[in-house]
Amino acid sequence: MNKEELLEAIDAKLDQLNPAELIEPESIYPVAIMTRERRQLGELEKELLQTLELIKLDERVPSIITRLANVYLKEATFGRAIVLYELTLGLDSNQVSAWINMGLAYLMVSSPKEAISCLGSALAIDQRNSLALVYLAMSQLKLGELDEANTNLDRAIFVDSNMARALLGKGELFRAKGELEVAVTWLRRALSMNPNFFPALMELGNVYLALKKYEQANDVLTKALVINPEQAYALSTMGDIHAAQNDLESALYYYDKAVSIKFDDPDLWIKKGDIHKSLKSYQQASNAYQKAINANPEHVESWVKNGTVMLLLDDEGTALEYLNTALALEPKNADVAHQRGLIYYSLERHQEALDDFDAAFSVDPGNPMYLYYRALLLEILDRKDEAKRTWQVALSLFKEMGDEMKVAECSARLKRIG
Template identity: 25%
Template sequence: MRIFTLQTDVGHVILAVAPASGMERRRADFSLAQLLALYYFTHRRSDVARFPAFKPHPGSSSRGFIFLTRKLRLRYMKTVLPVTLMCWISLTLSGCANKALERGQYAYNSGDFETAIEEFSHLTSSEGLFYTACAYYRNGDDANALAYFEQAEAHIDPSKEEFWHALITPYKIRIYLNQADEYAEQGNYSEVLNLAKKAVALDPHHKDANRYLTAAYVELNMADEAKNQLERMTQTDSDNPQWYELLAEFYNRTHEYDKAVASYQKVMELRPNDAKIREKLAKAYLAQGNCEAAIPILKELIDLNPFSISTLFDLANCEQRQGDYQSAIAHYTAITNIAPMNGKAWQGIGASATWLEEYDQAITAYQKAIQSDPTDKISHYQLAHLYLHQNQLADALNAVSEAISIDNTYKEAYQLMGNIYRKMGDAEKAAEAFEKAESL
């Protein structure tokens, strides 16, 4: 036997084995070569073995094929197919594959993923399978994308395994999490748990994968597993703030606010300039009831973004709880400057002004709140209180009646109505109102 080694101009090495004797370089029928190349390219490599003349070497790839030649008795040519023909077939296949790759890439970049899938599907290398998977993924077909990514992994050259896994793993994780998201919408957290575990197995430090895993544990009432997992991550990856952040979120969900504060403080140590974490820490302080600690952080956040309504609300509410009513009014007013029809802010101004005994300001504020939301029973009720305090009994009765018309089970409103009638000297109606309040 003689082994012929040919180096092509595209860098592919083709080996052919033929009998040492009787090898004649005669003119070959290249139409047969074209037919074989087309057959291979159309039916994929696995079907070529069925053709009696050719057998792919087990170690061959889609870009450089090793063929073992037999004596081919052609209809008009009784000789051994020359090595030249073998080289021509390999180059033809390689050229077809390259053209399919180019056409597929063009379609992919143009957003024509259906065409890209069709072109890439002719490629059987790990690269071709990877491109096919990407096209399916971009086309929204996660199931086929995952199948092709797994096929690509099965065809990976061991020497390039790390490179290909680095490319494929993020896609597989996204697919698992997309599927987990769909199951979460259906409330099927058992499947979410399974998919999240697969994603975490691919990348144990993936934030979203661990978030889904934790959420699944929580929804399935597996709180210990969620807590243990996150606490384990804070120990094994202690310089990574994301685990402390996730753990803090978990503690918030379980109303363990002291632990949530401690976890957010750890995140702040690792990411001192993260405004979002500052906001979360402030909210944890608020949930803890620690306005004194929350206020300095909230003021810093306001300096960074003076137009954040939620932060202004938190700060004003804290100041109101602390008895700093003037500051509270200032920050509630800042909200109304941004959003003039914000009823909650007007309510806050009304409440703070009432504490300061600025009754005219309070009445105006509650009237503004009612303008922004006529169904605001609390503002009607508070307005009735203020009118009663100023002895404007008719206005007080109208305001409390509005509150009751909005909610006829409003016990406090009936009690206030009774007080108004009693002050008006109508004992019978006062008794009716008090009796109604007692029945609720």
């Protein structure tokens, strides 16, 4: 295939797939099954890249590579999309949409610093690009740079006061600041511009949930699910709403639907497992936590959760194995060390329990519960002087926290030791 035929063939396939010039975050999702046209485009892409040195000066090439990158971005193949954006921008660095889409790709993979760099390049070309300003603000928000994010959102709204995504950004900003009622105002304003703007509905539902306005949250999420009934996180949030109201069976219904769609998200499996645990269906809880582990074997919380439920199933040995794995994955996790210490304590492996409580306290010295159990173990091991000093420190920390019951208990134990 000569150059003309190749470029025309790729262009025709891209026209069939019709990737937008600017990809919206909510339109990004993995493709389960490749269509014949998509597979053919992949073959043409390989041929294009093999001959790139010979044809890269053709003015059509940067645009074609950008459109290929857009296809990958829309399919949530972020790494490949970024590679192609870098390639096309190396050929023509004045493509504002390519800079914006690459910034979005970095934002989607939680690389806000790289996103900021890309969006800065877009704004260097087009200072009034409201979408670049919004994505820049979202990147800054992820970094906790709230003032900078607010400034850029204000700039975007100045350029386009009716831009729903900018108004959504203001809602997310105020939610991050803890000003939930203000967030509601901005989100409702976004929805007044576009009543079916799915991400604004999702955000508003979550804010209402945080405000414990469950009826409003339910109404908003119901509308979101009418728009997209297969949105796993909308279903999960509906589950959260019911769980918050102790309607566990309804919560489980929504979590089941969520994991059937997004089965590779360990957090969704954990939510399902937690409901089973609350219902005292411990084996089903363990099964869900195991699915979370299968989804991501390096997800520490999944190992801890399954270890905890194994204790409820009276399987201390397996519980210990799960927590050993969790600590191997994250050796500086104070909570995991504490949990394992409790298992050793129950098994009367006192020195090992003490070592874990010491490790937990060394990581998080502000948590007096680690000292509480350390003191208990020191008493059991007949190391009374150390136990006394530990109870004294724990007592002062519990006083600072205002935990009167624990203060009284520490005082009583100190008197008993003498």
